[in-house]
Amino acid sequence: MVSFLAVAVVFYILGAPFVAALEVIVYAGAIVVLIIFVIMMLNLKSEAIEQERQWLSHNILIGPGILSVILLGELVYIIISQQSTNTYINVVDAKAVGMSLYGPYVIGVELSGILLMAGIVGAYHLGRQKKKIVHRFLEKVEE
Amino acid sequence: MSNVPIEGGLILAGILFILGMISILIRRNLIFMLISVEVMLNAAGLAFIVAGSKWAQADGQVMFIFILTMAAAEVSVGLALILQLYHQLKTLDGDAANKMKG
Numbered sequence: 001m002v003s004f005l006a007v008a009v010v011f012y013i014l015g016a017p018f019v020a021a022l023e024v025i026v027y028a029g030a031i032v033v034l035i036i037f038v039i040m041m042l043n044l045k046s047e048a049i050e051q052e053r054q055w056l057s058h059n060i061l062i063g064p065g066i067l068s069v070i071l072l073g074e075l076v077y078i079i080i081s082q083q084s085t086n087t088y089i090n091v092v093d094a095k096a097v098g099m100s101l102y103g104p105y106v107i108g109v110e111l112s113g114i115l116l117m118a119g120i121v122g123a124y125h126l127g128r129q130k131k132k133i134v135h136r137f138l139e140k141v142e143e
Numbered sequence: 144m145s146n147v148p149i150e151g152g153l154i155l156a157g158i159l160f161i162l163g164m165i166s167i168l169i170r171r172n173l174i175f176m177l178i179s180v181e182v183m184l185n186a187a188g189l190a191f192i193v194a195g196s197k198w199a200q201a202d203g204q205v206m207f208i209f210i211l212t213m214a215a216a217e218v219s220v221g222l223a224l225i226l227q228l229y230h231q232l233k234t235l236d237g238d239a240a241n242k243m244k245g
Contacts (some may be wrong), residue, residue, distance in 0.1 A: 003182060004161070007189055014152060014196040014235040019204045023185075029217050031181060038222045039174060042229055057225035064168035068161045075157040079150045097208075105205050113211040119216030129230055130234050 004028040018097055152193035154158045169244035173225050177218065223243045 004027045010018035163183035167176050188207040195203015225235070232239050 004185060007159070007185055010152070010189065011192055014192055016192050016196060016204055019192060019207055022208065023188075026215060027181070030217055034188045034218060035174065035178065035220060038226065040237070042226070043202065044235070060169050061165075062240065064165050068165045068168075071164075072157065072161045075161075076154055079153050079157070082150070099201070104209060105202075108205070108209055112145065115216050116212060119204050123219040123223040127226055128228075129209065 001028050001032045004032070149193060150195050152196075153190060156186045156190035156193065159167075159189065173228070173235050173237055176200075176222050176237065177225070181214060181218065186209060 006021060008020045008023045008028070011017075082120060148151075160183055163179045163186060166182070170176050176212035184236065188210045191206045191210070193203070195201065195206075207216045228240060229235060
């Protein structure tokens, strides 16, 4: 969550205050909270924490570390090898984003609505758990 | 506003992306993998915003809004799937779901 807040500040520096606020509200405020709710709902005991500590050893970092350093080197090389022109930061305020959303990108907004609807229906259906139905007289016997 | 080199923003996006990728590759817990996917999506969105700020167009921010929407929908469906997996297999291991029934 700290990385999300930091990136939101970077957005504000880059002249995009609307997206900075949007990121804090949606990313750090809704998605991370959702993940925290699910973690609390799963009710993991301390053995799961121990298991995670076992899985995350230090010599597991060698393979992905080498590949990622190569990839990062390529990215940095590509970005630096261009002519770095110190451009001014142009502030694109919320009104321009709104006009652009209502103008050329209105199809994307509708498709996002459809995607969110599909996401809601899918999440509701996948999140249901069938409860085992025990006959109520049997419950009294098992006491 | 003062001039900040635009390449710094792109390099930051690249570093965040690589960090998210390393975190996905070395984790076995499903929830940590999901968080790392969010970090990667955030890094891609940062690259979009940097590009939008350079050309003074609103398109970068619009694209970031779409990425944000997609990330929210994907997190909700992914968490529902994680709940189902935990209900069936009683573990959050990513390698535990490697058998098919029958």
